[in-house]
Amino acid sequence: MWRMAGGERDVMASDTYGTGQLIRHAIEVSRVDEILVGLGGSATNDGGAGMAAALGVKFFDENGRVLSPCPRELQHVARVDVSQRMPLPPIQVACDVDNPLCGPKGASAVYGPQKGASAEQVVLLDACLGRLAEISGASECALVPGAGAAGGLGFGFMAYADAKLVSGFSLVAEIADWRNRVAEVDLVITGEGSLDEQSLHGKGPVGMARLCGELGVPCVAVAGRCTDEVELRRVFDDVVDLRSSVATVEESMARAAELIEQRVLGKRGDWRKLVEVARGKKQEKREKC
Secondary structure, eight states: OTTSOGGGOOTTTOOOHHHHHHHHHHHHTSOOSOEEEEOOOOSOOSTTHHHHHHTTOEEEOTTSOBOOSSHHHHTTOOEEEOTTOOOOOOEEEEEOOOOOSSSTTSHHHHHTGGGTOOHHHHHHHHHHHHHHHHHTTOHHHHHSTTTTHHHHHHHHHHHHHOOEEEEHHHHHHHHHTHHHHHHTOSOEEEEEEEESGGGGGTOHHHHHHHHHHHHTOOEEEEEEEESOHHHHTTTSSEEEEGGGGSSSHHHHHHTHHHHHHHHHHHTHHHHHHHHHHHHHHHHHHHHHO
């Protein structure tokens, strides 16, 4: 989504067809035996219908007309035909959010506005995804945590590609052996562009903070902005909000490297104290054992 300017975003006309094309190419040309897909940062809200259409699934209205797999047409879906879907290898979908497909915590309500959806369109999109799940006979998939990721693409993979959703953070943490690596350090610094309510739904920085908490290692975050610092401070040992140093988001982005250096250097004393406290707790634990 970040590749598109605000004026270019039209969530009602966007779909995930290109994702399906990549999967088809991987199967037909590269002859892969397994597929791993990472979800996030999409400009779409089609419930994965576009991806499914590229793999052979068809969506019809009540008159039997084949629909384009974008929300503007999918709101009229009356039948889904998966009989022509191409054979697929096992697919794992790495997902770092726990949103269901629909409802106040669903794809449309939480992520739709940042994709350009108006308040009225959010309501329409949510109803569209709910109808899609019902017509597809996949209402249970719609309730699975992560179904709402990438505009409902998590749902689409489960409903139309027999895919398995896995925690993106857990998958990467296992591959990179983060548990053992984090256990050997005194402090972890993480962050993202915006630490907000969405971050608390399982995104990477929060996953790292929770891992650090399990291991007794302080974890601090650096962000371009923090919209709910009180809530996030329950997760991180400290948060640096670059927005507090500048007047506008544009200035924060333009001076990001400079601001990060200034703010982090200014936090050295505070973070040194965090490390000392953590070391003390670890020493007490060892002595008790």
